[in-house]
Amino acid sequence: MRANCSSSSSCPANSSEEELPVGLEGHGNLKLVFTVVSAVMVGLVMFSFGCSVEIRKLWSHLRRPWGIAVGLLCQFGLMPLTAYLLAIIFSLKPIQAIAVLIMGCCPGGTVSNVLTFWVDGDMDLSISMTTCSTVAALGMMPLCLHLYTWSWKLMQNLTIPYQNIGITLVSLIVPVAFGICVNYRWPKQSKIILKIGAVAGGILLLVVAVTGMVLAKGWDLDITLLIISFIFPLVGHVTGFLLALLTHQSWQRCRTISVETGAQNIQLCITMLQLSFPAQHLVQLFNFALAYGLFQLLHGFLIIAAYQAYKRRLKNKQRRQRLDRTDIYYEKKPRETGVFLEGSDEAAVTLEPLEPVCHHRALEPIDHISSCE
Structure with a gap:
């Protein structure tokens, strides 16, 4: 492991464009698109999501x-282990296996916060997990990579992009802090900002997905890596949900942890691949990172669609139950009123002849009162 390269020409990150293979210029455009879109998304979306954070819940x-x-535990326990098992099961080449492992060791990304909002997850927990996993990545990424690759004979050193992790951390904390302040001072306006940011975040995710599909057109990707890029995020979502369920977390937290586990920081993975591998290997490795990102979004959209359909069905069921209870109430009310009136009429009929008789006998002489009694 080593830190970021400086200006040395031998560093893969500083290779000139003439040394890049054909087709890698597209990856340069891809990196630029991911950088710009990620910067906009992190700044806007994290500020808007910060408007949903309450200091009391965050402190709890x-x-x-x-x-x-x-x-x-899901982020740096299950995901690296899953990556290692996938590399062994599919008998990947060393470079491919390392790329999959790097993806599994990356912290959670901003995509998870957008997905968490649309599945009604715990936004305070989601933002806390994203921030804490980014901080923990400073030590957990090199530790996990060392533990899982110590038996492999690597021809190159893996470079941890500490600078990029620091930039990601700042881009998370600063907008969220401003959002928390806005929510504390202007709670009504913060709800409007949250809705705008959620819609903008969804649109940006679609832009990233469409842009990635356009740039990936015609690129070659090993079928094995393509299968892994499809399976990997799905396994992360399922295992994260099951572990949260086994630890007796609430349903809202289970959804949040599931989304956070499967959604990785793609930009950080691409940066680390660029810093660690020579140019001739970058095309295929970038394709894997891009494919993971696209399938990550696809799985996220499917999870949102399934949850929204379930939510709509549950609301319709509850509405029908309320209507049924209302109908039963109004059906019972006339019958109870009728019975009450019938009983009153009978009582009135029974008491009518007695009242005048006693009243009439009360006018008779005193010696006849005992007979009335």
Whole structure:
């Protein structure tokens, strides 16, 4: 492991464009698109999502970080292990296996916060998990990579992009802090900002997906890596949900941890691949990272669609139950009123002849009162 390269010409990240193979210029455009879109998305979306964070709830997550601990266990326990098992099961080449492992060791990305909002997850927990996993990546990424690659004979050193992790961390904390302040000072306006940011985040995800598909047109990708890029995020979502369920987390937290586990920081993975591998290997490795990102969005959209359909069905069921209870109430009410009136009429009929008789006998002499009694 080593830090970021400087200006040395031998560093793969500083290779000139003439040394790049044919087709890699498209990856340069891809990196530019991902950088610009990610910067806009992180700045706008994280500020808007920060408007949904309440200081009291955020402090409760930090004071009793059970949900954050489960999320970190999924992020740096299950995902690297899943990557290692996939590399062994599919008998990947060393370079391909390392690329898959790097993807599994990356922290959660901003995409997870957008998806969490649309599945009604715990936004306080989601933002806390994204921030904590980014901080933990400074030590957990090199540790996980060392543990899982110590038996492999690597021809190159893996470079941890500490600078990019720091930039990602700042781009998370600063907008969220401003959003929390806005929510504290202007709670009504913060709800409007949250809705705008959620819609903008969804649109940006679609832009990233469409842009990635356009740029990926005609690129060659090993079928094995394509299958892994499809399976990997799905396994992350399922295992994250199951682990959260086994640790007795609430349904809302289970959804949040599931989304956070499967959604990785693609830009950070691409940066690390560029810093660690020579130019002749970057095309295929970039294709894998891009394919993972596209399938990550696809799985996210499917999860949102399934949850929204379930939510709509549940609301319709509850509405029907309320209508049924209302109909039963109005059906019972006339019958109860009728019975009450019938009983009153009978009582009135029974008491009518007695009242005048007693009244009439009360006018008779005193010696006849006992007979009335």
